[in-house]
Amino acid sequence: EVQLVESGGGLVQPGRSLRLSCAASGFTFDDYAMHWVRQAPGKGLEWVSGISWNSGRTGYADSVKGRFTISRDSAKNSLYLQMNSLRLEDTALYYCAKAADIVVSGAAFDIWGQGTMVTVSS
């Protein structure tokens, strides 16, 4: 079964850090780009970051550039999002999504995880 399982969310104070993980199974992880998409409570979808199949290209939303870092580990079939200097506005459900292609420059996300909630609050 093709599956993405996120973990690492939680309650964190502003300015602190958090690292999200996404475990992939049921498909050849190395063959696809991967992305993080978030959704604030009651709001729409917002792309956070993406990484190509071989980590050769990464992309970030302006709202997280310089604070978040995306990475992947093919040996562990896992995707990560290191989030530093967290802000109140980073509070959201963070989804891991598989791209239907190897390149990061696309928006066909064909597999989604169930999401992990990040709450930034003092």
Add this chain to the structure above:
Amino acid sequence: QSVLTQPPSASGTPGQRVTISCSGSTSNIGGNSVSWLQQFPGTAPRLLMYSNNRRPSGVPDRFSGSKSGTSASLAISGLQSEDEAIYYCATWDDSLSGHVVFGGGTKLTVL
């Protein structure tokens, strides 16, 4: 304010045909493929359409997509009550260093 513009709501009665629009610019829809996602409350989004008009396996052929210039549309024919959901369009935007952009979402109500 989303880069891609969608109507906040749409509605139709069972059996009707409904169209949801998505308007962008030359840096996004004008030069890249459009995807559509469907999201039910409390669940993760599901890919409904990609490459403008291609359906993933399992998506009924009642759903169809199109793109013209800097706009795209999702059409749902033979509307069913289970189609009531929020629909998002998405595409790559070539501006700056490149990024994915989403529409604000359209809440479809089946009357």
